[in-house]
Amino acid sequence: xxxxxxxxxxxxxxxxxxxxxxxxxxxxxxxxxxxxxxxxxxxxxxxxxxxxxxxxxxxxxxxxxxxxxxxxxxxxxxxxxxxxxxxxxxxxxxxxxxxxxxxxxxxxxxxxx
Amino acid sequence: xxxxxxxxxxxxxxxxxxxxxxxxxxxxxxxxxxxxxxxxxxxxxxxxxxxxxxxxxxxxxxxxxxxxxxxxxxxxxxxxxxxxxxxxxxxxxxxxxxxxxxxxxxxxxxxxxx
Numbered sequence: 001x002x003x004x005x006x007x008x009x010x011x012x013x014x015x016x017x018x019x020x021x022x023x024x025x026x027x028x029x030x031x032x033x034x035x036x037x038x039x040x041x042x043x044x045x046x047x048x049x050x051x052x053x054x055x056x057x058x059x060x061x062x063x064x065x066x067x068x069x070x071x072x073x074x075x076x077x078x079x080x081x082x083x084x085x086x087x088x089x090x091x092x093x094x095x096x097x098x099x100x101x102x103x104x105x106x107x108x109x110x111x112x113x
Numbered sequence: 114x115x116x117x118x119x120x121x122x123x124x125x126x127x128x129x130x131x132x133x134x135x136x137x138x139x140x141x142x143x144x145x146x147x148x149x150x151x152x153x154x155x156x157x158x159x160x161x162x163x164x165x166x167x168x169x170x171x172x173x174x175x176x177x178x179x180x181x182x183x184x185x186x187x188x189x190x191x192x193x194x195x196x197x198x199x200x201x202x203x204x205x206x207x208x209x210x211x212x213x214x215x216x217x218x219x220x221x222x223x224x225x226x227x
Contacts, residue, residue, distance in 0.1 A: 042117070042220055099213070100147060104156030
């Protein structure tokens with residue numbers, strides 16, 4: 001199993017550009033989520049999905065969109081990038097919404113200039 | 114207002130000694146706690162967890178202690194090894210309509226010196 005994979009590893013955007021961060025898992029996990037990591041702030045939840053076709057907002061959803069058309073994929077879209085979105089983004093999955101242990105991808109480091 | 118806080122951003126320990134990482138929380142509804150370890154350029158990986166009905170859980174060199182009355186969690190690493198150098202995040206879980214929702218602390222960078 002590859003676990004949770006994310007692409008790209010690094011990205012530089014100009015303010016106002018849009019892009020999609022890709023996330024895929026091959027563990028047949030129902031629950032997937034996106035976090036951003038900023039210094040001293042820990043990991044903050046952006047959006048999550050409890051299953052294909054179902055998504056919801058987390059703690060810091062503004063400026064991001066998600067969709068979940070398949071169990072495996074959970075892309076995160078930045079609609080109009082802003083410097084405040086400079087961060088490291090992690091995708092995570094777990095078996096279902098009742099489970100605790102999450103599996104994280106390697107992260108995408110995004111810089112918005 | 115952060116519900117889970119790790120007040121020490123960094124900790125330096127000599128190899129072979131004990132490392133103690135601390136975590137405080139404010140929400141008494143948290144019922145499960147986890148520690149994650151993160152190396153540079155990698156995603157966090159699960160390390161150890163504890164249910165709120167217990168006060169201690171041990172796994173090899175790693176022990177997590179929970180003091181519910183103080184709303185305090187700690188991770189002990191004995192003996193510390195250079196390979197333990199990483200950022201450690203504590204996380205707390207509470208059940209809501211969407212399932213178990215995790216809240217993470219800000220992380221503590223542990224450096225174990227040879």
